[in-house]
Amino acid sequence: MKAFITRRKSLLVAASAVLALSLSACGGSGGGSTAPSSGSAPFTVAQNVSITGSPTFDTIKSNGKVRIGVKQDQPGLGFKDAATGEYSGFDIQIAQWIAASLGFSQDKIEYKPIPSANRESAITNGDIDYYVGTYSITDKRKQLIDFAGPYFVTGQGLLVKKDNTSINSEKDLSGKNVCSATGSTPIQNIKANFPSTKTTEFDTYSQCVEALKSGQVDAVTTDQAILLGYAAQEPDSLKVVGQPFTVEKYGVGLKKGDTALRQFINKMFTDGGSTWQKIYDSTLGQSGTKVTQPAVDNY
Amino acid sequence: MNTLLNNSDLFITGFRNTLILFFFAGVFALILGTIVATLRVSPIPAMRAAATLYINVVRNTPLTLVLFFFALGYPKLGLVEIDFMTAATVGLSLYTATYVAEAVRSGINTVPVGQAEAARAIGLTFTQTLTVVILPQAFRAVIPPMFSVFIALLKNTTVAAGFSVAEAGAIRSNLSERGEPAMAGLLWVALIFVLIVFILSFAQRKLEKKWKVAR
Numbered sequence: 001m002k003a004f005i006t007r008r009k010s011l012l013v014a015a016s017a018v019l020a021l022s023l024s025a026c027g028g029s030g031g032g033s034t035a036p037s038s039g040s041a042p043f044t045v046a047q048n049v050s051i052t053g054s055p056t057f058d059t060i061k062s063n064g065k066v067r068i069g070v071k072q073d074q075p076g077l078g079f080k081d082a083a084t085g086e087y088s089g090f091d092i093q094i095a096q097w098i099a100a101s102l103g104f105s106q107d108k109i110e111y112k113p114i115p116s117a118n119r120e121s122a123i124t125n126g127d128i129d130y131y132v133g134t135y136s137i138t139d140k141r142k143q144l145i146d147f148a149g150p151y152f153v154t155g156q157g158l159l160v161k162k163d164n165t166s167i168n169s170e171k172d173l174s175g176k177n178v179c180s181a182t183g184s185t186p187i188q189n190i191k192a193n194f195p196s197t198k199t200t201e202f203d204t205y206s207q208c209v210e211a212l213k214s215g216q217v218d219a220v221t222t223d224q225a226i227l228l229g230y231a232a233q234e235p236d237s238l239k240v241v242g243q244p245f246t247v248e249k250y251g252v253g254l255k256k257g258d259t260a261l262r263q264f265i266n267k268m269f270t271d272g273g274s275t276w277q278k279i280y281d282s283t284l285g286q287s288g289t290k291v292t293q294p295a296v297d298n299y
Numbered sequence: 300m301n302t303l304l305n306n307s308d309l310f311i312t313g314f315r316n317t318l319i320l321f322f323f324a325g326v327f328a329l330i331l332g333t334i335v336a337t338l339r340v341s342p343i344p345a346m347r348a349a350a351t352l353y354i355n356v357v358r359n360t361p362l363t364l365v366l367f368f369f370a371l372g373y374p375k376l377g378l379v380e381i382d383f384m385t386a387a388t389v390g391l392s393l394y395t396a397t398y399v400a401e402a403v404r405s406g407i408n409t410v411p412v413g414q415a416e417a418a419r420a421i422g423l424t425f426t427q428t429l430t431v432v433i434l435p436q437a438f439r440a441v442i443p444p445m446f447s448v449f450i451a452l453l454k455n456t457t458v459a460a461g462f463s464v465a466e467a468g469a470i471r472s473n474l475s476e477r478g479e480p481a482m483a484g485l486l487w488v489a490l491i492f493v494l495i496v497f498i499l500s501f502a503q504r505k506l507e508k509k510w511k512v513a514r
Contacts, residue, residue: 116476
């Protein structure tokens with residue numbers, strides 16, 4: 001009987017641990033530093049824009065605002081400050097630049113945070129006008145939607161703890177436990193090409209980073225640009241190792257068949273090299289990396 | 300159809316893991332739930348209190364929290380290491396057992412008091428009264444609600460997709476990375492779930508017919 005009661009007590013302890021966990025999770029997500037704010041934007045809002053033959057642009061005009069699909073949990077790229085509700089990052093500024101070229105200032109932008117798995121349906125259903133958020137251009141996706149760009153080229157990288165010396169590149173992954181988002185391309189790549197590597201999948205990259213810090217996994221893998229964002233946020237405990245071992249080209253997701261708008265955005269990227277560089281330097285460039293703008297693929 | 304055929308590897312592993320989770324969590328929940336239900340009607344106050352406490356604490360906690368405690372919190376306690384699949388099974392079992400317990404208790408309540416008194420009168424102990432006379436009748440009475448609990452359990456398994464258990468809930472995110480239309484993928488997953496639930500409902504009708512209590 002006594003043993004019985006203590007078992008119940010331990011359950012109570014477990015329950016309160018659950019509560020404590022959930023509370024600390026709430027507190028932690030804010031994460032002190034965010035990417036530096038844009039300050040004065042390196043682009044100006046265009047006047048009297050007209051794009052003939054673009055159904056998306058017609059929708060934007062009749063709505064009087066731009067609805068942009070973004071990521072909200074990737075520091076340095078697409079990040080929403082939980083306290084102020086403000087968005088910041090490289091992808092966000094690219095999105096603002098496009099909106100400005102279409103003639104819409106920042107107060108006419110409606111951001112819609114959309115997770116990776118829902119991107120195609122959000123675009124095809126017309127929930128958003130375009131999507132800017134670490135969106136890799138692939139042939140399969142091109143069958144469902146169109147891409148402007150690429151505006152950034154990265155590849156799969158590895159994030160480890162600062163004091164980790166056993167993982168220096170993807171060649172050291174054998175027998176290690178690697179984490180990425182559920183079903184994401186990087187984790188499918190690890191499963192297919194690194195069979196002796198254990199994998200762990202969580203819903204978001206932030207959960208993977210938490211698991212890395214607590215030692216449950218040895219490395220986090222996804223596009224190096226995303227990992228640099230995390231490393232820049234906590235340079236004392238995390239670092240990015242090795243060179244990207246795949247090629248991912250980030251594009252702007254557009255409704256299938258809107259060639260007019262795609263060419264408009266591609267022209268903007270091609271002509272706006274100095275603007276692009278300023279945007280990069282004020283966001284991802286803060287991590288100390290030097291990158292040049294990729295050439296647009298006007299397919 | 301192409302979405303299903305081209306990605307049969309995903310669908311097969313996904314639903315295989317779903318069924319494994321469902322089966323083990325279902326069996327453990329049934330056993331644990333029955334034990335907890337008998338504790339709730341036992342003559343010893345401390346046992347009744349303990350069972351009530353367990354049911355109210357676990358049942359009132361959202362399933363996501365229960366599962367994520369076992370996935371993320373449990374490893375930090377430094378006890379025996381378990382993989383995510385086991386963690387999900389344990390979490391789902393503990394959670395579902397509370398619903399099983401309440402279903403069984405409602406079944407016990409349908410058994411007339413006279414049955415228990417008669418059992419006691421012929422000299423059966425509490426355990427004998429319960430296992431020979433009351434529980435068999437109770438189970439017969441609660442087949443429909445019990446199957447609702449199990450259908451809920453089947454669908455609850457998808458919560459485990461959040462932490463490295465590659466079951467049916469994870470199919471969608473894999474599909475979208477492969478560039479498949481999300482709607483088609485979702486419809487297939489839903490359709491297969493409906494099929495499994497249909498099999499469960501069929502079993503329910505069979506059992507109901509077979510175990511019908513003549514009143």
